[in-house]
Amino acid sequence: MLPFYSLLPEELEAWLKGRGEASFRAGQIMNWVYQQRVVDWGAMTNLPASLRSALAEWATLAPLSEVSREESGDGETMKFLFALPDGKRVESVLIMSPDRRTVCVSSQVGCPARCAFCASGKKGLIRNLSAGEIVAQIFHIDHFLRQGEERVSHLVFMGMGEPLENFDAVLRSIQILNHPDLFNFSQRRITLSTVGVIPGIDRLTASNLKVNLALSLHAPSQALRQKLIPYAKKYPLKELLEAVDRYQLRAGRDVTYEYTLMAGINDAKEHADELAILLLRRQATVNIIPYNPVPGLRLKRPSGEAIEAFRAVLTRHGIVNTCRYTKGVDIAAACGQLALREEGSLPMAS
Numbered sequence: 001m002l003p004f005y006s007l008l009p010e011e012l013e014a015w016l017k018g019r020g021e022a023s024f025r026a027g028q029i030m031n032w033v034y035q036q037r038v039v040d041w042g043a044m045t046n047l048p049a050s051l052r053s054a055l056a057e058w059a060t061l062a063p064l065s066e067v068s069r070e071e072s073g074d075g076e077t078m079k080f081l082f083a084l085p086d087g088k089r090v091e092s093v094l095i096m097s098p099d100r101r102t103v104c105v106s107s108q109v110g111c112p113a114r115c116a117f118c119a120s121g122k123k124g125l126i127r128n129l130s131a132g133e134i135v136a137q138i139f140h141i142d143h144f145l146r147q148g149e150e151r152v153s154h155l156v157f158m159g160m161g162e163p164l165e166n167f168d169a170v171l172r173s174i175q176i177l178n179h180p181d182l183f184n185f186s187q188r189r190i191t192l193s194t195v196g197v198i199p200g201i202d203r204l205t206a207s208n209l210k211v212n213l214a215l216s217l218h219a220p221s222q223a224l225r226q227k228l229i230p231y232a233k234k235y236p237l238k239e240l241l242e243a244v245d246r247y248q249l250r251a252g253r254d255v256t257y258e259y260t261l262m263a264g265i266n267d268a269k270e271h272a273d274e275l276a277i278l279l280l281r282r283q284a285t286v287n288i289i290p291y292n293p294v295p296g297l298r299l300k301r302p303s304g305e306a307i308e309a310f311r312a313v314l315t316r317h318g319i320v321n322t323c324r325y326t327k328g329v330d331i332a333a334a335c336g337q338l339a340l341r342e343e344g345s346l347p348m349a350s
């Protein structure tokens with residue numbers, strides 16, 4: 001059934017018009033859903049009963065249901081496991097920092113990118129999520145936070161999947177989240193992270209979106225990058241960076257370059273020098289993500305000193321850098337740890 005959260009107001013209005021309903025009903029319905037947060041058509045008491053039952057046959061207000069919730073030992077991260085109508089599973093992570101409530105959403109079940117260091121792509125892509133299935137993840141977690149009088153403050157497309165390989169649904173989910181009559185969530189608080197899909201970046205540039213962009217760089221050279229990221233062979237570094245530059249110029253947003261730091265792979269001083277040279281003339285922030293362990297992979301996280309030494313080289317070159325001190329490792333909710341789970345499998349199986 002159609003997830004209601006996939007709809008833009010004009011589509012709801014068109015459906016109502018087709019049924020001969022008054023146009024003001026659209027406002028009433030959107031108010032129930034997005035302001036009152038009602039998830040039951042029957043509870044919308046100012047709508048005629050016939051319209052309520054027609055709505056119930058047409059669209060669902062529960063496109064995903066929570067299967068489980070795990071909290072990390074430090075209480076800063078919560079992982080939500082959701083079941084989709086076809087039995088597939090998807091995860092979202094709530095990251096609580098002192099001044100932020102960030103939701104990390106999945107855009108696909110599985111991932112086509114198959115990066116060497118990431119659990120999400122191990123079994124490839126299973127299917128795209130619809131816009132409504134993406135919006136519902138944020139909606140559900142926002143609902144949870146509201147019980148403690150809090151709201152989702154930031155959104156990152158950094159869960160499972162490659163958002164630019166599910167472009168239409170991701171674009172639509174952002175339009176729905178951003179729409180003043182719907183979720184009214186600022187684009188400035190949304191970050192889309194991509195493995196580097198040039199046509200997707202170009203489409204983003206051509207759209208009127210102004211979300212923050214994060215590029216999963218992970219290596220300062222084409223030679224090393226294509227060893228870690230199969231997509232790099234299709235979308236070479238030079239062209240990729242030019243596509244990102246075009247987006248930055250058009251959208252006026254700073255770009256973050258993510259760099260998963262792996263011991264003995266991409267963490268040498270030479271790599272840091274090369275990275276700095278690559279980004280020197282760009283308005284760039286490098287976000288270092290120390291590698292998070294993935295079962296079955298023999299990669300290692302560098303020591304704290306090695307991480308700091310790498311950062312010091314960047315800083316010396318004047319490259320702004322941050323380090324995502326990992327949250328949620330103990331519940332496998334950290335970057336790259338969201339793995340595919342089939343219905344019926346054990347929670348931690350991957």
Ligand code: SAH
Pocket residue numbers: 113115117118119157158159161162163193194195196214215216217258259260289290291292293294335336337
């Ligand atoms: N497909 C998108 C979103 C991926 S998740 C992308 O590639 O950007 C967000 C970030 O976590 C990406 O930069 C990804 O490369 C990184 N990541 C994946 N596996 C990781 C791991 N095991 N440890 C640390 N970071 C990882």
